[in-house]
Amino acid sequence: MAKWIRWLEELCQADYALVGKKCANWGEMAGLGLPVPPGFALTVEAYEYFFARTGLRRKICAILDDYAPRLEEYRVYLEASQAIREVVEGEELPEEIAAELRRAYAALSLRCGTVAVPVSVRSSGPVSRPGQFETYLNVKGEAMLCRKVVHCWSSTFTAQALAYRRQRNLPLAEEPIAVGVMRLVEARAAGVAFTADPATGATDRIVIEGSWGLGESVVGGRVSPDRFVLAKQDLSLISSRHGEKGTKVVATTGGVEEIAVEAAERARPCLGLEELTYLGRLVLKLEEHFGVPQDVEWAVSATSAFPQNIFLLQTRPIAGLSLGAAANWEPRATSRTPTDHIIDLMLRRVFQSS
Amino acid sequence: MKRHAFEFDPEIDLKRYQVWYLDGSHSIPPWTPMFAWTWCNHLRHAHVWAAGRLSLPNNRGTDWREIDGCAYCTPTPITDAAEIRQRETVFRERIRPFLEDYDAVWQQAVRELHGLYDPLKRFDYEEATFDALYENWEDVLAMHRRMWELHFYLMYATYTIYTLFEGLCRELLGIDDTSTLWHRLMQGFDNDLFEADRKLWELRLLAEELGLTEVFLSSPADQVLPQLRGSARGRQWVEALAAYLDIYGWRMPRMMEFNCPSWREDPTPVIRHIQQFLAPGVSFDLDRKRPALVEDRQRAEAEVLARVPPEQREWFSKLMAVAQKAGVFSESHDFHFEHQAHAIFRRALLGYGRRLAAKGCLAAADDPLFLVPDELRKALGAPEYHDLRPVVAARRKEFADYSQRLDRPTLIGNLSLEEATAHMVRAQDSIMMKITIGEFPQVRPELAADLYGIAGSPGVAEGPARVILDERDVGEVQAGEILVAPITYSGWTPIFPLLKGVVTDRGGSLAHAAVVGREYHIPIVVNTLEATKKIRTGQRLRIDGYQGVVYILE
Numbered sequence: 001m002a003k004w005i006r007w008l009e010e011l012c013q014a015d016y017a018l019v020g021k022k023c024a025n026w027g028e029m030a031g032l033g034l035p036v037p038p039g040f041a042l043t044v045e046a047y048e049y050f051f052a053r054t055g056l057r058r059k060i061c062a063i064l065d066d067y068a069p070r071l072e073e074y075r076v077y078l079e080a081s082q083a084i085r086e087v088v089e090g091e092e093l094p095e096e097i098a099a100e101l102r103r104a105y106a107a108l109s110l111r112c113g114t115v116a117v118p119v120s121v122r123s124s125g126p127v128s129r130p131g132q133f134e135t136y137l138n139v140k141g142e143a144m145l146c147r148k149v150v151h152c153w154s155s156t157f158t159a160q161a162l163a164y165r166r167q168r169n170l171p172l173a174e175e176p177i178a179v180g181v182m183r184l185v186e187a188r189a190a191g192v193a194f195t196a197d198p199a200t201g202a203t204d205r206i207v208i209e210g211s212w213g214l215g216e217s218v219v220g221g222r223v224s225p226d227r228f229v230l231a232k233q234d235l236s237l238i239s240s241r242h243g244e245k246g247t248k249v250v251a252t253t254g255g256v257e258e259i260a261v262e263a264a265e266r267a268r269p270c271l272g273l274e275e276l277t278y279l280g281r282l283v284l285k286l287e288e289h290f291g292v293p294q295d296v297e298w299a300v301s302a303t304s305a306f307p308q309n310i311f312l313l314q315t316r317p318i319a320g321l322s323l324g325a326a327a328n329w330e331p332r333a334t335s336r337t338p339t340d341h342i343i344d345l346m347l348r349r350v351f352q353s354s
Numbered sequence: 355m356k357r358h359a360f361e362f363d364p365e366i367d368l369k370r371y372q373v374w375y376l377d378g379s380h381s382i383p384p385w386t387p388m389f390a391w392t393w394c395n396h397l398r399h400a401h402v403w404a405a406g407r408l409s410l411p412n413n414r415g416t417d418w419r420e421i422d423g424c425a426y427c428t429p430t431p432i433t434d435a436a437e438i439r440q441r442e443t444v445f446r447e448r449i450r451p452f453l454e455d456y457d458a459v460w461q462q463a464v465r466e467l468h469g470l471y472d473p474l475k476r477f478d479y480e481e482a483t484f485d486a487l488y489e490n491w492e493d494v495l496a497m498h499r500r501m502w503e504l505h506f507y508l509m510y511a512t513y514t515i516y517t518l519f520e521g522l523c524r525e526l527l528g529i530d531d532t533s534t535l536w537h538r539l540m541q542g543f544d545n546d547l548f549e550a551d552r553k554l555w556e557l558r559l560l561a562e563e564l565g566l567t568e569v570f571l572s573s574p575a576d577q578v579l580p581q582l583r584g585s586a587r588g589r590q591w592v593e594a595l596a597a598y599l600d601i602y603g604w605r606m607p608r609m610m611e612f613n614c615p616s617w618r619e620d621p622t623p624v625i626r627h628i629q630q631f632l633a634p635g636v637s638f639d640l641d642r643k644r645p646a647l648v649e650d651r652q653r654a655e656a657e658v659l660a661r662v663p664p665e666q667r668e669w670f671s672k673l674m675a676v677a678q679k680a681g682v683f684s685e686s687h688d689f690h691f692e693h694q695a696h697a698i699f700r701r702a703l704l705g706y707g708r709r710l711a712a713k714g715c716l717a718a719a720d721d722p723l724f725l726v727p728d729e730l731r732k733a734l735g736a737p738e739y740h741d742l743r744p745v746v747a748a749r750r751k752e753f754a755d756y757s758q759r760l761d762r763p764t765l766i767g768n769l770s771l772e773e774a775t776a777h778m779v780r781a782q783d784s785i786m787m788k789i790t791i792g793e794f795p796q797v798r799p800e801l802a803a804d805l806y807g808i809a810g811s812p813g814v815a816e817g818p819a820r821v822i823l824d825e826r827d828v829g830e831v832q833a834g835e836i837l838v839a840p841i842t843y844s845g846w847t848p849i850f851p852l853l854k855g856v857v858t859d860r861g862g863s864l865a866h867a868a869v870v871g872r873e874y875h876i877p878i879v880v881n882t883l884e885a886t887k888k889i890r891t892g893q894r895l896r897i898d899g900y901q902g903v904v905y906i907l908e
Contacts, residue, residue: 014779017772171800291521338669339453342518343446345673350518351411351442351782 004046004097005104008039018043020124020178025315032289034282035311038111039119039182040104044126046097047153047176054091060084060157061173071166077159088154093146101149102142105181112183116141118251121148122180123155128316132161133177137214138184138251145181152179185311186251188302189270190215191225193283195232196293198318203293205238206230206280210270212261213248215297215313222258223247226270235280242269275300278307286315291349293318357387357726360394362419362426362766373767373774374419374426375786378860379841380610383824384423384757386723387749388703389612392498394420395727400502401785404510407503409444413783415506422756426766429781452511456676459511460683463504464690470497474698475604479705487706488734494702495727501695505687506785512676512683513784513864519677527658531863532809534900538654540678541872542647545685548640548873550602551847554624555638558631560594567632575626575829595621605693606700607825609843612723614826616697626829627848636833638851643875681869688844688866706734713737716746724749760823764883787862795881801903805882805889807857809902810868813877815855816896816907819889836897838889842867850874855897857885857904871899879904 006019011027019027023041030036051057067080093101109117118140123133134155136148155161156175165172191210196203211218211225218225224243231238245266247258271279279298286294297313367374376382385393401415414430432438451459474497477490524530561570564587570578582588603618617624630636655674662670707719715737716722722730724746733740765774775794778786795806820835822828825845831837833852840859844866853876856867861880871878877899879885885904889895894907 012780014776018776338672339450341669342453342515342673343449345522346449346514346518347411347442347445349521350514350784351413351438 002100002104004043004049005100006041006043007104008036008041011041017126018045018178020044020126020180021128021316022122022124022314023178023180024124026180026182026313028289029286029312029315032285034285035308037183037185037311037313039108039180041124042097042101042149042179042181044176044178047178048174050091050094050097050150050153051174053094056088056091057173059087063087064172068172071162074159074163077163077166081157081159081162084157085154088157089150091150093150098146101146101181105142105145108181108183118184118186119145120180120182120184121145121152122182122314123152123177124180125175125177129161129164132156132158132164134158137216137249137256139255149179149181153177182313184251185299185301185313186303187214187299188212188309190297190299190313191218191270193279193296193298194293194318195283195287195296196318197229198295204232206232206235206283208271208276208279208298210298211243211245211248212265212270213250214256215299216249216256217247217258219297222249228269228271228276230276230280232284235277235284237273237276240269242267245270271300272306274306275310278310282310282312283315286312288348290315290317291345358391358394358420360398360419362421364766367419368767371417371428371767373765373769373777374428375774375778376762376764376766377418377425377427378762378764379865381423381425382760382762382840382860384753384759384762385425385611386423386613386753387726388723389610390420390423390425391726392699393425393610394418396495396499396502397506399499400506403503404506407507408448408510409441410510410514411438411441411445413781416783416786421762421766422759423753424762427786429778429783429786431781431783449511449514452515453672453676456679460508463508467497467501467504467690467695470500471694471698474702477702477705479702479709484709484734484737487709488731490702491706491727491730491734494699498695498699501691505691508683508687509785512680515673516677516680516864517782517784517787519673522673523658527661532902534812535654535657537809537812537872538650539658539674540651540681540869541875542644542649542651543678543682543873544644545682546689547685547844547847547870550605550689551640551850552638553598553602554627554848555631555851557591557594557598557624558628558638561591561628561632564588564591566591570625570629570632575622575629578625578629579621595624599624604697605689605845606697607828607843607845609688609692609696609845612696612700612703613720616700618697619701623829630829630831630833630849630852633833636852640851640873644873647873647875680864681872684864684866684869685844685847693844706730710734710737710742715740715742717743721746724753795883795902798901798903801898801901803898803901803903804906805857805879805885805904807879807882807885807902807904808862809899810856810858810861810863810865810878810880811871811876811899813855813875813899814896815877815899816894817854819857819891819893819895821886821889821891823886836895838885838895840886841865842870844870850876855879855895855899857882857889857895857897859883859885 008027008030011019011024012031013024013028016024019041026036063083070076109115118138121136121139134152139145139148156177162172189210189212193208195206197205197207208228209218209225211223217223223245226243227241229238245261248261249256249258283296286296294315295318296315299311299313301309398418405413405415412432414432416427417430418425418427520531529535569581573581582592599618606614606616607623608614659667703722704719707716707722710716710733711718715733733742769777771794795808797806817834817836819838820831821838828846828849831849831852834854836855837853838857841861847870850870855877856871858867858880859882865880867878868880877897879897879899879902896905896907
C-alpha cells in the first residue's frame with residue numbers, strides 16, 4: 001500500500017488531518033456520488049517527511065532566526081519568504097515520494113485514457129486558509145508534477161502565510177499541508193457557487209458566479225464575472241447580471257495563460273439556464289449533506305456534453321457567514337416546532353444520514 | 355477456564371471488529387471478577403438496550419470484552435441505509451421527550467431507581483433466611499441491570515444533544531468543547547454531588563464550632579472517631595456524621611468497583627476530608643465562586659445568541675439549554691446511579707459472604723467479589739452443597755497477579771492510533787468520544803510542552819504535583835497541589851477545593867474532572883495518556899487549561 005498517496009475513493013470528510021480539508025471534502029463529494037474529477041492526494045505526512053529528510057527544516061529555522069528580530073514590516077516578510085522559498089524549491093522531491101507519485105500519476109493517466117494527463121495541483125491544509133497557498137493548473141508529465149508538488153509545499157512560506165502565522169503565534173517554520181492532484185477540467189466556464197448569499201447571509205437563495213475559461217479568473221478576482229441568483233425553493237432564476245468577463249485563463253502547452261475574450265463572447269452569459277438549474281441542484285445536495293451553507297468551486301468542461309460536462313472541484317462552509325445566517329437553512333416540511341427543527345438537525349448532522 | 359462469555363477471544367473478536375479500545379477511564383487498575391462481569395454483562399447489555407430504545411439511527415451501542423480485569427470496547431455502527439432510515443422514524447419520537455421536558459424524564463428515572471434502592475438499603479442480611487437471600491440476589495442483579503439501562507438511555511440522549519450543539523458551535527462559531535467560550539457556556543451549574551460536598555463542608559464547620567479542630571488535626575484519620583466518642587461534643591459530631599452518611603454515605607472512593615468500603619462502612623475517608631478541610635488556607639468557595647460563574651455564563655450565552663438572528667433564537671436557545679444539562683447530568687447521575695447502586699451491590703455481596711462463610715461455603719465476607727453471579731446463585735440456592743473456597747482462592751491468586759499489570763495496550767487490533775481515532779469518529783458514538791475513550795490529543799510541537807492533552811477547563815496554574823494511582827490515597831492530597839491521576843472519579847469531588855489543577859491520563863470534556871474543574875474554576879487537562887507515567891509527586895508543574903498542555907518545570 002502506498003505510504004503517502006490516498007486515492008480520492010479512499011477519502012472522506014473525517015480524513016482532514018491526513019489529507020487536508022480540501023481533499024477530505026473532495027473525497028466526501030465523490031462518496032456522495034457527485035461529479036468530481038478523479039485524482040489522489042499526497043498526505044500531510046509527505047510534507048513532514050520532505051522537510052525532515054532534506055534537512056530543510058533546520059535550514060528554514062536558521063533563516064527565520066536571522067529574520068525574526070526584524071519581522072515587522074511586510075517587506076522583511078517578503079525577503080524572508082524569498083530566501084526560504086529559494087532553498088525549498090532548490091530541493092528535489094525525495095525518491096521515495098517521487099516513486100509513489102509517479103506510480104499514482106501513471107495510474108491516473110491510464111484511467112483517463114492517456115499517458116500524461118493534465119492535472120491541477122492543489123494545496124490542502126488541515127486548517128482552512130483560503131487563498132494563502134498556491135494551486136497550479138494544467139500540470140503535465142511526471143517531472144513537472146514533482147516540481148509543482150515542491151512548489152505547493154514551498155507556498156506555505158509565502159510572505160502572506162508567514163505574516164499570518166506570526167500574527168497568530170503559530171509556528172513559523174512549517175505548516176504541514178497535503179497536496180491534491182486532480183485531473184484538470186478543461187473548462188469552457190468555471191466559477192463559484194454559494195448556497196447562501198455570502199454578502200447578506202440570506203439563505204433562501206443560491207448565488208452562482210462564473211466566467212469563461214478556467215476558474216482562476218473568478219477565484220482570483222481578475223474579471224467581473226456573471227452573477228446568477230436562484231431561489232432555493234424551486235431553483236428558479238431570480239436575477240442574472242452579466243459581467244464584463246474581459247479575459248479568460250486557458251490551458252496552453254506549458255501551463256496556463258490569460259487571454260482576451262472576444263467581444264461577442266463577453267456579452268453572452270457563461271452558463272445556460274439548464275446548466276444553472278443542474279448546478280443548483282448539485283450544490284444543494286452539498287448543503288444538505290454538510291448541514292451548513294457551502295462555498296463550492298465548479299467547472300463546465302469544454303469537451304463533454306450536458307450534463308456530463310458539469311464538475312464540482314471543492315467545497316467548504318462559507319467563511320465569515322454569521323451563525324444566524326448559516327443556521328437558518330431550509331427547515332423541512334416536518335419542522336413545525338423548534339423541537340422538530342432540532343430533531344431534523346440531529347438526524348442530518350449528528351447521525352449524518354438522510 | 356473462562357469465567358464468562360464476554361472474555362476477549364482474538365480468534366472471534368478480531369475477525370469482524372477492527373479494533374478494541376481500552377477503557378482506561380474505568381478499568382485501570384483492573385477489576386475484580388464480579389465487577390468485570392457486571393460491566394461486560396449489565397453495562398454492555400444496557401448500551402445495546404438503550405441504543406435500541408432510543409432507536410439511535412446508526413448505532414447499536416458499544417460492544418465490550420474483558421481481558422484480565424480490564425474492559426475493552428468497540429463501536430457497532432449500523433451501515434445498512436434502509437435500516438438507518440427505519441430507525442430514524444422511531445428516533446424522532448423517542449428523543450422528543452428529552453427536548454420537550456428534559457427534567458421530567460430525568461426525575462422519572464431517578465424516582466424509579468430509588469424505588470428499587472430503598473428496600474435493598476433496608477434489607478437485613480444477618481437475619482434473612484437463605485430463601486430471602488436467594489431472592490434478594492435476583493433483586494440486586496435486577497436493580498443493577500436497570501440502573502445501567504436507565505443510565506445509558508439518559509446518557510445517549512443527553513450526549514447526542516450535546517454533540518449536536520457542539521457541532522453547530524464548532525462549525526459556525528469556530529469553538530468546540532475545548533474552547534474557553536465553550537467552557538463558559540457550560541459553567542455555573544449546581545448538581546447533586548456538589549450538594550454532598552456542601553454538606554461535608556458543613557460537618558467541617560460543625561467540628562470547628564464544637565471546638566473539635568484539635569482532635570481532628572492531632573490524630574491519624576482512623577483514630578479520630580474513637581477519640582470523638584469519648585466526649586459529649588464529640589458524640590454530637592458523630593451523630594451528625596451518621597445522619598450525613600445515611601444519605602450521602604452510599605458511595606465508595608472508587609465508583610466503578612466493589613472492592614473499596616463505602617463511606618457508611620468505613621467513614622475514614624470522610625474524616626480525612628474533614629482534616630483536609632480544617633487545614634489552614636482551605637476554603638469551600640464553590641458557592642462564593644458560583645454567582646460570578648453564572649454571570650459569566652450568561653454573558654457567554656448572550657454573546658452566542660447575539661450571533662443568531664431573532665427568528666432563530668427560539669430553537670437555538672432551547673437546544674443550548676438542553677445541551678447545558680449534559681454537565682449537570684454527568685455529575686448528578688453518578689450520585690443517583692453508580693454510587694448508590696454499587697454501594698448497595700457491595701453491601702449485598704458482603705452480606706452473602708458472611709452468611710456463606712458461616713456455612714463453610716466461602717472463607718471470607720468479600721469472597722463473592724471473586725465469583726460471578728451464577729456461582730453465587732448456586733451457593734445461595736444450596737449453601738450446604740457447595741464449597742467455593744478453592745474457586746475463590748484460585749481467583750484471588752489470578753487477581754493478585756493481573757491487577758498489578760497496569761500497562762495495558764491502549765488499542766488491540768490492526769489500526770494505528772490515528773486510524774483508530776478516525777474509526778471512532780466515523781462511528782459517531784457520543785459516549786465513547788466524550789467519556790470512556792475521549793478524543794486523542796494532538797502533539798503540538800510549537801507549544802514545546804511535556805504532555806499534550808485535551809483542554810477540560812480553562813486557566814493556567816503552577817504548583818507541585820501529587821500523583822495518585824490508587825483512590826485510597828486521595829487523602830494524601832495537600833492544599834495547593836496539582837493532582838495527577840489516571841482519571842478522577844466522582845467520589846473525589848471533596849478534594850477539589852484543595853487543588854490548583856488536575857491532569858488525567860484519560861477522559862473527555864464531559865469527564866468528571868473537567869465538569870468539576872469548571873465549577874471550581876481551576877484548569878484541567880484530560881486525556882494526556884501518560885501523565886502518571888511521566889510525572890512524579892513533588893515535581894513543579896505548569897498546566898495550561900486553555901491549550902490542554904502540561905509543562906514539567908523541574
